[in-house]
Amino acid sequence: MAEATLRVFRGESNSGRTVDYRVPVAPGMVVLDALHYIQGHLAPDLAVRWNCKAGKCGSCSAEVNGRPRLTCKTRMDDLPQDQPIIVLPMKSFPRIKDLVTDVSWNYRVNRKIPPFEPRKGVEWKISQLDVDRVQEFRKCIECFLCQDVCHVLREHDKKEQFAGPRFFVRVAGLEMHPLDGRNRAGLLKDQLGLGLCNITKCCTEVCPEEIRITDNAIIPLKERVVDEFYDPLTMLFRIFRGQKQGV
């Protein structure tokens, strides 16, 4: 049977190095299968997060040959086998051990976002066309690969100011829900740091669910924020009517 070398990061929060492992390669094998082989035969305490092995739960996020991927959906035969396949943990999150990182910051950000609230007395009829738009956002499996790759978080570590692509997708799903009555534009501008996104689109490239994050979620949200806070005519009307912004 053919063999490949996996070069896997072993280590804890402050220290570590990569270790090479030889694994047999079966037809259709994915990187997660190789990691399981290592656990079962070579390194029983190799820390790997995984659950469904079918690309649906978003648990097995890692960086394979420099690219954020789900290891259960990364085919070994898609990778060059004549060199070591490098498997590292997600860079943007603090390391716990080996390939497991601390993603709890994401759950804290989620709490800042006001949930769905239907408009009072709204008739509960929704068309498939309206639903299609929001369903794209709700496909998100919270794999956090988009958060991992975004330079605002990855290189500049702006976790206090910037919610990241995943949460712009979430807010888009709420703002574009046909029955939702809240306005989250102020939140996007001030607490979630939407303005820090400069449309680099790496998030869209790595999304395993192929959600068009930048084009369908972030840009429309930016347009709403601009309409509300930066449109001179709107600002004038507000002054005349004595209305408050962002309510």
Next chain:
Amino acid sequence: MTTSYETREHDVLIIGAGGAGLRAALEALAQGASVGVVCKSLLGKAHTVMAEGGIAAAMANVDAADNWKAHFRDTMRGGKLLNNWRMAQLHAQEAPDRVRELEQWGALFDRTDDGNILQRAFGGHTFKRLCHVGDRTGLEMIRTLQDRGVQQGIDVYMECTVTRILTDGGRVTGAFAYWRETGRFIVFKAKSIVIATGGIGKAWRITSNSWEYTGDGMALAHEAGAELMDMEFVQFHPTGMVWPPGVQGILVTEAVRGEGGILRNKAGERFMEKYDSKRMELSTRDVVARSIYMEVKEGRGTEHGGAYLDISHKPAEYVKKKLPSMYHQFKELADVDITKGPMEVGPTCHYMMGGIRVDAETAQSTLPGLFAAGEAAAGLHGSNRLGGNSLSDLLVFGRRAGLAAAEHAKHASTPSIDNAQIDQAEKELLAPFSNRGTESPYAVHRDLQEVMQNLVGIFRTQEDLKKALAELEKLKTRAAKASVEGSRLFNPGWHLSYDLKAMLVVSEAVTLSALARTESRGAHSRIDYPNVDPVWEKKNNIIVREDGEMKRRESPVGEMPTDLKQILAQD
């Protein structure tokens, strides 16, 4: 014991954060209880996320003739009358409200032309009843519940595994657990505990279940003294992937057949004609699974030992829209384009009808203060579950369990923790670090999976089941000697050595019950007893713990009231 642990206190502790666990948490919170949810994986990643088919509810949005009575009838017939009839009734009656509630909380289902929730056909359901979102309804459900739960204020303890329920004189007082990240211990004091830990598929080699499904909750309940029921009824879903080897068992949703997919054997025959000519591909799962198994056994299987499931006769855009994750799954993992050609599928261990025995109204087990809901509980589905009835089960009985658990906590006295139980739990959990054996927990797990796959599968015999019991004894001894190296910091080998114990407990319960039931009913098929037996129609197998050992008893099925009998008798 000098090892320190942290302590947390809640009125209601919920073990498991899938659909049932989260729904229970929301209800308990709404009743004013302080709620803690413990889960082995990250929040939002429980096995519920894999559910693809839909939520069965008699809303009559597509088939106006549908009503709860028809749903009740379909459920009872699917379960071959072994179901807890009261659970089946409550489930059929309450499911529509639970679905509407989910939409109030932000879920967005596919629509009918007049703007209501769309419902589709599914195996064993007389009317189009499954509310769905493409083929990712489970994700929609868990996301909605988790977001609401977090906003409403439940405390979630993620990546934390409970290894023991603490008791005091016949009532629950709390739970002992460890953090998967650090390996440190945590003790929960609680007046009520809800077990919502799902099923047991990881004890079989070919399964659709995810890593978490090691039967923890059932083992915890059993060791604490609660009764288990119907453990012999393990559902093998007819359509799991069969090739390549790494994806064997991964689910191919019944929705493929619900949207018009057709099953064919090697010769191109639509073989369901032979096994159920009335319902064909939409027959109940046990029938379809056995049919595929027989076709393969008799030499008409595909290249990799399955059947062909074909939906390429439908327009490609329709397939990509309604079944997007199936399209991607086959394209990326098997190099098959389902809009152009057939899929290879075969039976896979999928769902556990049996579990913790509960009261229909309150979801309380036979141990006061211990409740169970979802796949971990028994009774609703009888000997075979219909597709779509699990997601509705989670909502209906998750809510009931949360409600009753909160109510129970209001009247319960403050629990006192028994340190001796904690010491013992610590000792057992840490044993693998000091065992100086050569057993690897991974090797024992692999061997367990072979035993269950080969000897306690779709078709069972007395000889195989007795052999399985003997093998399980040997595996128990090996598991007790399993040793691990390294530290307690996120050590999966160490985690597995506990999970193994849970899997062995439930495997033994399944095998004992399967050996006793000398008939074939629903998902349980005995080659040596191929017919239904009217005597066994009236009995459930119960598993108890007596004198430190697992024992089996029988219990009569409750008598159905006349009005429900009449509903059942209709066409």
